[in-house]
Amino acid sequence: MDIAALKAKNPDHWMKATAIRALALDAVKGANSGHTGMPIGMADVATVLFEKHLKFDAKNPTWPDRDRFILSAGHGSMLIYSLLYLCGDQQVTLDQIKNFRQMGSLTAGHPENFLLDAVETTTGPLGQGIANSVGFAIAEEILRAQYGKKLVDHHTYVIAGDGCLMEGVSQEAIGIAGRHNLGKLIVFWDNNNITIDGTVELSDKTNQVQRFKASGWHVQEIDGHDPEAIDAAIIAAKKSKKPSMIACKTHIALGHAAQDTSKGHGALTDADQAKAAKEIWGWTGGEYEVPADIKSQWEAIGARGVSEREAWEARFAEASTQKQAKFNRALAGDAPKKLSATIKALKKQVSEDQPKVATRKSSEMALQAINAVMPETVGGSADLTGSNNTKTDDLGMFETNNRSGRYIYWGIREHGMASAMNGIALHGGLRPYGGTFMAFTDYARPAMRLAALMKIPTVFVMTHDSIGVGEDGPTHQPVEHCAISRSTPNTYVFRPADTVETAEAWEIAATSKTTPSVMSLTRQNLPTVRTEHKLKNLTEQGAYVLAEATGKRQAILIATGSEVSVAMDAREKLEAEGIGTRVVSMPCMELFAQQDESYRRKVLPAGPVRVGIEAGVRHGWDRWLLGERGRENKAAFVGMDSFGSSAPAGELFEKFGITADNVVANVKAML
Amino acid sequence: MDIAALKAKNPDHWMKATAIRALALDAVKGANSGHTGMPIGMADVATVLFEKHLKFDAKNPTWPDRDRFILSAGHGSMLIYSLLYLCGDQQVTLDQIKNFRQMGSLTAGHPENFLLDAVETTTGPLGQGIANSVGFAIAEEILRAQYGKKLVDHHTYVIAGDGCLMEGVSQEAIGIAGRHNLGKLIVFWDNNNITIDGTVELSDKTNQVQRFKASGWHVQEIDGHDPEAIDAAIIAAKKSKKPSMIACKTHIALGHAAQDTSKGHGALTDADQAKAAKEIWGWTGGEYEVPADIKSQWEAIGARGVSEREAWEARFAEASTQKQAKFNRALAGDAPKKLSATIKALKKQVSEDQPKVATRKSSEMALQAINAVMPETVGGSADLTGSNNTKTDDLGMFETNNRSGRYIYWGIREHGMASAMNGIALHGGLRPYGGTFMAFTDYARPAMRLAALMKIPTVFVMTHDSIGVGEDGPTHQPVEHCAISRSTPNTYVFRPADTVETAEAWEIAATSKTTPSVMSLTRQNLPTVRTEHKLKNLTEQGAYVLAEATGKRQAILIATGSEVSVAMDAREKLEAEGIGTRVVSMPCMELFAQQDESYRRKVLPAGPVRVGIEAGVRHGWDRWLLGERGRENKAAFVGMDSFGSSAPAGELFEKFGITADNVVANVKAML
Known part of the structure; x- marks a missing residue:
């Protein structure tokens, strides 16, 4: 690569881009860890994007109609931190750059959306950013349809590397974007031909241009170090009605001794090599130092969006009060006032009607009510619409010619759906939920x-949640999946017992602001166990006494979902034998764990024998069975300790012993 | 579709194919569940494949050099069951067809490799079959290089549907197969344009032909109901040196009222419609009845491979005794006799040397020993070779011109790697392991x-197994991943504390026949805790007393992996204060759970307070902490209850309190 020629041809551009390079080099060297080569290689693309196209205001990074910039190749985090510092972001100070990857700094190893306002999404696990971006672009389309082009009209830009494109989820994302003609999505592929193990050829010879074209994308190939070519390609991409991929031929670690090598991917910490690279670049600033003229040029770039933001604010001020309120409410993620009454009305109705339905159907009933009062919901399914019961009457199908449609046929792409839903949630203004089999x-x-x-607060609607699936057999029968989600921090796993609990769970999920929800729902019909209407959302406490023991309390049965009615049946049998039995319904262990200890002990007092009942593995149950502090009580668990089997569901519950009789036997064995 | 014309043109073929159709229709109707349309749509392709190409012997379905047939679209299981019954498979009797999807039958809802000898791999979760098949094809190449074309020379045939191709893992599989020119892999795409939610256009407009070509595949497009076209395409595919995709335009549920509709995907149970379809097909057999002449034609097809098998057996008999023994041992999955001594020697050496290394390095040391004596191992990494320490000196790189290479650069494709590894294991004769970050x-x-x-017994080498990852931050720091794998039935999760335990874990993993292993390995260096050499593999018991209390035993510290040395440090401090403390190392909870209760109680006697220590979530620990039967002891856990953070590793262990001092404080608080 003839760096002298690059410098000579566009000296101003070169120095601005090299400010990124120098900061990345210094920060990684300072941290003694990180990824130097990618920010260096993509500095030219990022500079042109920020200087000429990206609609943003560095001092107001969360302005609603900004363009979204997503660094899918998240290991190159110093690219985004450099850009933010240079542009005058208020959070990314020079101190933050100097504390790259250190305890408590905002400049984490990979960009974290919860640390920096200007980081749209956490990236690092490869392929996620590009899949998120599909959700961002869908959100923009839906919101534009809902609020009009005056309030919503922006692009989603992504930088993705070879790693992102090799991950399977990228194919799902590409397919969704192509299908839906997401014309405002523009992906830069950092085509540097290097992975950690060596050159890309070591593991792949896919023609990415052909691949994107096969899914209906607009594709261009450019020299990623030529600012004019970059600018022209972005202009052309913005004009395209298809999603755009710009293949940018770049040199990882350009100008450094590690240029074009896999060593260049990681941390380049050698001081002499750093010095040599800076000389080659013509960089005169000291460590972490950006000459004032270059910094001020960047700050002007950072302020480029001020007028656009102000114009938007003026347009917003002109909108009707109602529209403003709706927009602000949706952006804030606040539930509409009507929601609570709507859920209460549904609960009252079903407590009276006592329908015997599958909780996937209960979920549809809840969604029918919710979607009618929450225009911010966006539903969908990974090709199981009729099975997941995710589509309600008033959603409409999201289509190229119907952007106000709020239901998305994601195809057989669970991963792409989930990741795009995250993008929708991150964009703001919409609440995504989507279904597949658990x-x-x-x-x-x-x-x-x-x-x-x-x-x-993404909501994952997971139906067919146990051996209740029946004949489809063990591949389709979750046994460990509640445990998996429960072992994940900051995740609500709801396993509701009937329509009332399902409605309560949905109320929590649809109002959550910072916690995703997993809805574990049955395929098979269940009786209504909450037959007495309560205004209060009992699921909010995570667990509660559904039926009290008559006389001396000798046993406590703790159950979730489809096994709550098994517990109720077992209680009836035990009580008939004079064994006082309490039934605790535990639709959400995480919420129960958040209650005061006094409430937890009231629900689960020490002493009586306990039996946990859930058609899944015991993993995670012992805390509730053995007593949180130990030494409390005898306990047993009725559930699964193996994979399931293919047979009618009722026979499977017998085979695996998830029956009232077995619960009774377990209780009696301990008394 | 002009069925009359199809019948007229190839009447013999038509009736054979329609035997499949009729059985599928009857069996799904009988079970009142299942998937009718796919077997009907792909019956022609399957008939031609079995009649003219597939090298198999229905009475000897596990003959080593058979062609492999993989039904990636596993929901169409009645296709394979019909084929097996028709060909005279000994397991799939007519009774089994009649008991499709019923309790205890071998004809499960989805094909299960552990139920039927002729089912090469369990399918159902879409995309897995095609990704497995890449492993099958790799295995064939490696084994052919190892044993010669006389003993190993077969094809891998796959039937994949739209669902398989929409799943991201298929892209990873396609990329791997294209990169490695797996010319003996032939995939039939059941291009019926139907998914569960509707037509494919609802969710996808990808040009699959272009997409496969982009990754270097040989692609043909044919009418999937034209036997001559099918035959010609298979002939051409076999000649190609690239992997082949044959796009077969088919009609789902051909001839049935549900033809070409999404309803045709599922269970077609209407009796009148079934009758009408059979009439259209010209099928005169009663329910589950195949006219004798057609059955005998199929049985001839099933016996077509007898001579090929016998010829192979003759060639095998001519091979040297040594080669025969090696081949038989590898196929049986038996470890070589030398392995045990090799591991013992390594253990002895490291107990003496007491290296302070990361367990990922320990794993490399074990692999160095194992790979030298087990030519059946196949290693690899998803682009983290240097980090996962998975490559040893004598493996060689698997390449188009070096098929004896035993190391595969999988690229950034964790899912594709894992699924292909499963294919390698299922093929038989080889033992795959592969690495990524945990x-x-x-x-x-x-x-x-x-x-x-x-x-x-696939082995997943998962390095960087905790906040010990350090600066890369929470996306790269597993906290719940041991819990996830531990909650999965039939999975060994090894979290070894040092090189000795790592060698022991590898010995178990490398000799396992029916259980996969997850190796949870550190990035950071750890001291050797097993300083006294023992011939016995202590890890086989899952947990054992590493250090005994001096005097009265007041506390038991239970730890895994990197936290065992934390426990040892804490013990030293506690003992110094006169608190007798036992340290239990628990490298594998699953193996410990399999021990006799007497052993478990010997290691974890009731009474002393217990502290579990693991840099992960508590989920799954309570069984060991609270006492298996409850009422045993007080307990605490020192670990993670949130995601991690980006900072140097040492600081993170302090921040999250995973320190000897915190363990000591926890013990003392309970005494």
Whole structure:
């Protein structure tokens, strides 16, 4: 690469881009860890994007109609931190750059949305950013349809690396974006031909241009170090009605001794090599030093969006009070006032009607009520709409010619769906939920973890939640999936017992601001156990006494979901034998764990024998069975300790012993 | 579709294919559940494949050099069951067809490798079959290089649907197969344009032909109901040196009222419609009845491979005794006799040397020893070779021109790697292991579950197993991933404390026949805690007393992996204060759970306070902390209850309180 020629051709551009390079080099060297080469390689693309196209205001990074910038190749975090510092972001000070990757700093190893306002999404697990971006672009389309182009009209820009494109989730994302003609999504592929193990050829020879074209994308190939080519490509991409991929041929660690090598991917910490690179770049600033003229040029870039923001604010001020209120409410993630009454009305109705339905159907009933009063919900399913019961009457199908449609047919893409839903949630203004079979939690898992880490309220509607699936057999029968989600921090796992609990769970999920929810729902019909209407949302406490013991309390049965009615049946049998038995319904262990100890002990007092009942593994149950402090009581668990089997559901519950009789036997064995 | 014309043109073929159709229709109707349309749609392709190409012997379905047939679209299980019954498979009797999806039958809802010898792999979770098949094809290449074309020379055939191709893992599989020119892999795409939610257009407009070509595949497009076209395409595919995709335009539920509709995907149970379809097909057999002439034609097909098998057996008999023994041992999955001594020698050496290394390095030391004596191991990494320490000196790189290479650069494809590894294990003759960061368990998870369900000994080498990752931050720091794998049935999760335990864990993993292993390994260095050499593999018991209390035993510290040395430090401090403290190292909870209760109670006697120490969530620990039967002892846990953070590792252990001092404080608070 002839760096002298690059410098000579566009000296101003070169120095601005090199400010990024120098900061990345210094910060990684300072931290003695990180990834130097990517920010250096993509500095030119980022500079042109920020200087000429990206609609943003560095001092107001959360302005609603900003363009979204997503660094899918999150290991190159110094690219975004450099850009933010240079542009005058208030959080990313020079001190933050100097404390890159250190305890308590905002400049974490990978960009974290919960640390920096200007970071749209947490990236690092490869492929997630590009899949999130599909959700961002969908959100923009829906919100534009809802609020008009005057209030919503922005682009989503993504920088993705070879790693992002090799991850399978990228194919799902590409497919969704292509199908839906997300024309305002523009992806820069950092085509540097380097992975950690060596050159890309070591593991891949895919023609990415052909691949994107095959899914209906607009594709361009450019020299990623040529600012004019970059500018022209962005202009063309913005004009395209298809999503755009710009393949940017770049040199990782350009100008450094590690240029074009896999060593360049990681931390370049050698002082002499750093010095040599800076000389080659023509960089005269000291460590962490950006010459004042270059810094002021960058600050002007950072302020470029001020007028656009102000114009937007003026347009917003002109909107009707009602529209403003609706927009502000949706952006804030506040539930509409009507929601609570709507849920209460549904609960009252079903406590009276006592329907015997599957909780997936209960979920549909709740959604029918919620979607009618919350225009911010966006539903969907990974090709199981009729099974997940996720589509309600008033959603409409999201389509190229119907952007106000709020239901998305995601296709057989659980991972892509989950990750795009995260993007919708992160964008703001909308609340995504999407369905698949609970066993396919496995496919969506990387995005489900990130929802929890990013503190966003994505709702995962997981139906067919046990051996109750029946004949489809063990591949389709979750046994460990409640345990998996429960072991993930900041995740609500709701396993409601009937329509009342399902409505309560949905109320919590639909009003949550920082915690994702997993709805574990049955395929099979269940009786209504909450037959007495209560205004209070009992599920909010995580667990509660559903039926009290008559006389001396000798046993406590703790159950969730479809097994609550098994517990109720067992209680009846035990009580008939004079064994006082309490039934505790525990629709959400996480919320129960958050209650005061006094409430927890009131629900689960020491002494009586306990039996936990859940058609899943015991993993995670012992805390509630053995007593939180130990030494409390005898306990047993009725559930699964193996994978399931293919047979009619009723026979499977017998086979695996998840029956009232077995619960009774377990209780009696301990008395 | 002009069915009359199809019948007229190839009447013999038509009736054979329609035998499959009729059985599928009857069996699904009989079970009142299942998937009718796919077997009907793909009956022609399957018939031509079995009649003219597939090298198999229905009475000897596990003959080593058979072609492999993989039904990636596993919901169409009646296709494979019909084929097996028709061909004279000994397991799939007519009774089994009649008991499709019923309790205890071998004809489960989805094909299960552990129920039927002729089912190469469990399918159902979409995309897995095609990704497994890449492993099958790799295995064939490696074994052919090891044993010669006379003993190993077969194809891998796959039937995949739209669902398989929409799943992201298929892209990873396609990329791997294209990169490695797996010319003996032939995939039929059941291009019926139907998914559960409707037509494919609802969610996808990807040009699959272009997409496969972009990754270097040989692609043909044919009418999937034209036997001559099918035959010609298979002939051309076999000639190609690239992997082949044959796009078969088919009609789901051909001839049935539900033809070409999403209803046709599921269970077609209407009796009148079934009758009408059979009439259209010209099928005269009664329910579950195959006219004798058609059955005998199929049985001839089932016996077509007898001569090929016999010829192979003759060639095998001519091979040297040594080669035969090696081949038989590898196929049986037996470890070589030398292995045990090799591991013991390593243990002795490291107990003496007491190296302070990361367990990922310990794993490399174990692999260095194992790979030298086990030519059946196949290693690899998802682009983290240097970090996962998975490559040893004598493996060689698997390449188009070096098929004896035993190390695979999988690229940034954790899921594809895991699923292909399962395929390698299922093929037989080889033992796969592959590495990634433990946090990316999430990506590989669907395949890790299937390894457990399928009872195969795939080894997942998961390094960087805690906040010990340091600066890369919470996306890269697993906290819940041991819990996730531990909650999965039939999975060994090894979290070894030092090189000795790592060697022991590897010995178990490398000799396991029916259980996959997860190796949870550190990035950071750890001291050797097993300083006294023992011939016995202590890790086999799952947990054991590493250090006994001096005097009265007041506390038991239970720890795994990197926290065992924390426990040892805490013990020293406690003992110094006169508090007798036992340290239990628990490298594998699952193996400990399998021990006799007497052993478990010997290691963890009731009474002393217990502290569990692991840099992960408490989920799953309570069984060991609170006492298996409850009422045993006070307990505490020192670990993580949130995601991690980005900072140097040492500081993170302090921040999250995973320190000897905190353990000491916890013990003292309970005494």
